[in-house]
Amino acid sequence: MKIVTLTVLSTLLALAGCATVPPPPPAGLAIDRTLSARGQSDRVKYVIIHYTVSDTPRSVKILTTQDVSAHYLVTDADQPTVYSLVDESRQSNHAGYSNWKIYNQLNAASIGIEIVNPGYKDTPEGRAWYPFKPAQIDQLVLLLKDIVKRHNIRPENILGHNEIAPQRKLDPGPLFPWKRLADEGLITWPEPSRVAARLPGYQQQLPDIFWFQRTLAQVGYAVPQTGVFDTATRNVVAVFQTKYRPALFDGTPDAETAALLDVLTSPLPVLPAAPVAVPAGVETAPVE
Incomplete structure (x- = not known):
């Protein structure tokens, strides 16, 4: 088992270093990159959070050898590792059939983050959900803050897989600490x-x-x-x-x-600015 795990982790490390680098243009083609169009925007507009429904070795195997993928994987070790599996400039296959506001098929406009977590199990007493480890959430918060800063992600655009696919998905489930993300200033929250x-x-x-x-x-x-x-x-x-x-x-x-x-x-009302008191004897002129 150690040999298999080490092999998988070696593969992950190699994949993590494979950032997208534009190839040189073919001979005879000259591309001038000194201009930049105003009408453009970042590919990344959303972040979608998932759980893997499996342990770390199986999650690694699925996300690196099958069609399903994610940009990042957060392991469940005592000191979690965050693996980069797909470069952010590229699309990963994590969202599937999905909708949010005017967007559908959110793979093309999002970053997918998988967290190693079994999900749930059905018992005679009812459905039991597995909690996330605090260390996982600590790493997730740091990762999200980095992504938000680089891509200017709006707070309402950090979502769970179940939100963009409510008829077929449950992850990240009811034990995912969304309130922690709100307290960190990452998502909106009803006051x-x-x-x-x-x-x-x-x-x-x-x-x-x-x-x-x-x-x-x-x-x-x-x-x-x-x-x-x-x-x-x-x-x-x-x-x-x-x-x-x-x-x-x-x-x-x-x-x-x-x-x-x-x-x-319902957004909070914007109150008018309070008038500025002018000391007696000071003349003011209208601002043009």
Whole structure:
């Protein structure tokens, strides 16, 4: 087993050093690179977080020898290693069929991060989820901050695999510490006092299903807009709850879920600037 593991890790180290370098132009072709167009943007607009549903050796084998891949892999060792498997300038096959806001097939516009974690197991007492190791999250936070800085990723664009594929994916699951990422300034989070202020109103009168569908779509989720509480809508509600209210994520569109959605989609009002006091006897002139 040691020989297999060492071989796999050697392969990873070799892959990690394979950054994309533009080849020289063929003989006879002269390319002038002194100009740069204004109309361009970074390929990377999203970061998608996954769990691997396997241990480190098997995760390494799958992500390096099969069609599925990821830009980064965070191991589950006591001192986790972060492996770079695909250069950020290139597309990795981690998202699959996916949708978020105006984007679909998010492989082309995202960086994928896999975290070694078994996911869950079904027991007679119910589904048991595996926690993430604190050291893994520490490394993930450092990695995300680096990616965000280099690609100017917006806080609402760091997502879980289940958010972009709510009908078929569960990762990173309810034990992924999204609140830690919010505390680090990496993602947006509904302010608790504003949620508490809105909760009584929704407890008295719950919005209809179309309101939930419309507001979930405003956040970014791909959800039917039919006014019918079908299985697809329940799945999306459950994914939203998994992230923002992991204590209960049964997919029921209740008052607390409505309050969370309301706050998340209602920006704080911008107050007018206070007038500047001018000392007596000082003349001011209008600014042209």
